[in-house]
Amino acid sequence: MGNRNVNIGLSLGADICWPIAYETLFEGLKLDGMKLGGDTLAFNLERVTIEPFSLHQPVRYDVVIDRLTHWYSTSREWIKKAILVDDLYVYNNPWSLQSNEKHTSYAAMTRLGLPVPETWMLPPKEYDASDDLEETLKKYARMFSLDEIGEKIGYPFFMKPYHGGGWKGVSRIDNAADLHRAYDESGTEVMNLQKAVLPHDxxxxxxxxxxxxxxxxxxxxxxxxxxxxxxxxxxxxxxxxxxxxxxxxxxxxxxxxxxxxxxxxxxxxxxxxxxxxxxxxxxxxxxxxxxxxxxxxxxxxxxxxxxxxxxxxxxxxxxxxxxxxxxxxxxxxxxxxxxxxxxxxxxxxxxxxxxxxxxxxxxxxxxxxxxxxxxxxxxxxxxxxxxxxxxxxxxxxxxxxxxxxxxxxxxxxxxxxxx
Structure with a gap:
């Protein structure tokens, strides 16, 4: 029991509006002096900087609101180190965020019985050549028929990048010609095909x-x-x-x-x-x-x-x-x-x-x-x-x-x- 400092960090990317709103309201709440569990709390807020760090470098935050680790590896590794070494609490488990792509989420919720629409994954149309990959594909890649897959799913359905990215790269597929065109344009992207839910209200x-x-x-x-x-x-x-x-x-x-x-x-x-x-x-x-x-x-x-x-x-x-x-x-x-x-x-x-x-x-x-x-x-x-x-x-x-x-x-x- 006693006085305790509570430190919150904002790990930001190109964010502008919401940090201003968050910081202004944080200051307006006047939280210093809050009593909790016998302690008197003093709150601090700052924006997290990006810089070299040691495994033994202390972390001064109790919580980090994280907007970077889903795409910026330096911040991601700092966050993971801080969780493991310094007991930091951060929004969104970074290991889960890094490893669980949309396709994984479909699989998991299907296993739990949620009515996820029929979903397929396609190998990429193109690939970056390497000796190992060339040899692997020669041995194990099998020819497949887009037309047959389209018929099995049933039109219409959607083609979308398996790793996400909002509606960018999402195509509605109404027939075999649409499917061939969208697949040809997908390049090295790994794509999901997902049955449309139609009509929906x-x-x-x-x-x-x-x-x-x-x-x-x-x-x-x-x-x-x-x-x-x-x-x-x-x-x-x-x-x-x-x-x-x-x-x-x-x-x-x-x-x-x-x-x-x-x-x-x-x-x-x-x-x-x-x-x-x-x-x-x-x-x-x-x-x-x-x-x-x-x-x-x-x-x-x-x-x-x-x-x-x-x-x-x-x-x-x-x-x-x-x-x-x-x-x-x-x-x-x-x-x-x-x-x-x-x-x-x-x-x-x-x-x-x-x-x-x-x-x-x-x-x-x-x-x-x-x-x-x-x-x-x-x-x-x-x-x-x-x-x-x-x-x-x-x-x-x-x-x-x-x-x-x-x-x-x-x-x-x-x-x-x-x-």
Missing amino acids: WFVRCVGLGPQLRKVNYDPGAPLHDRYRMDIDFLDAEDQSVLEDMTLTINAFFGWDFNSCESLRANGVWHPIDFANACPDSQVTSLHYHFPWLIKANLRWSLFCAATDRPMRKNMDWAPFYEIADKDISPREKLRAYAAIAHERFETEKFREFCQNKLGHLDELAHDFFGSETMRDAIRQKVTALFPAHEHDEFTELFWNRIQTWREQEGQQGDKDGF
Whole structure:
């Protein structure tokens, strides 16, 4: 018992808007002096720099909100070292993030009984030549018929890179000619073929940050700034529950604190189609109306993890999920049981109590901040970085107005999940 420093680091890439919002609200919360478990806490926040490091170099952070390790190897290795040597807590287990591609996530959730659409993997159309690979392919590669595979899956389906990358490189395949053309254009990419879920009446992206969840009506065919629709309360309670349980299951299974799950509903069944999205888009230019929710969720989870000295789960421990998968119970009962494991791993009740007792002033503070000139300037900075000069005023105003709509509709009542 005594005084304890709580240190949070932001490991950032090209991020502009959300760090400004996070940092401003962090300062406004005035957390120093918080009493927890007999200790008096003092909170510190800084942006993590990139530099050479020793295996024995101490790490001064309790929690790092990580936006780099999914693509930048130096930061990834620093993060992994810090977890192993210094007991750092970091969003999204980096070993899982590095090793579990989208195809792996499809396989795992199929094993758990989730209705993932029929999915195939194709060898790459082209390859970078080497003596070993040439010899391997000569011995073991087998000729295959694209036409036969297309017929087995059934048109239409989608071809997409197995390692992800959003909708870039995704092609709808309606016939054999489309399939041949898309495969010829895929080059050295390893591609998945996934059966289309048609017709569907809803396409929803459920974003999870710890045990906090946001269901968003999603339009993948719209321009990036319009894909996240502004609908609220558009699903009934059971549909919301299914999507929440599904997202929690995936995130807890793979050790992802911050991930999103895209699902399509057809004939009353939700089919997860894209759910290895750890470290999803956090920009105001994409999220707009939903941006305040993300910032508040990020603050709550990071502060909880840091203040309570939450331990990092270094391995996945999938056995409890498989035990449920092998039980003779309905798919919905299995999903509820998986979600119960997720709630235990995310310490949902402990987290809810922390938020209610220690962060009750966040809602009012956030309502005021998202109507401030600081927020408007953060929007403009991000718009300026992405849009041509003649569109700066137009899109700054668009995103600003959408956030003001959030303030009117949701900003004063707190989040509906009770955190």
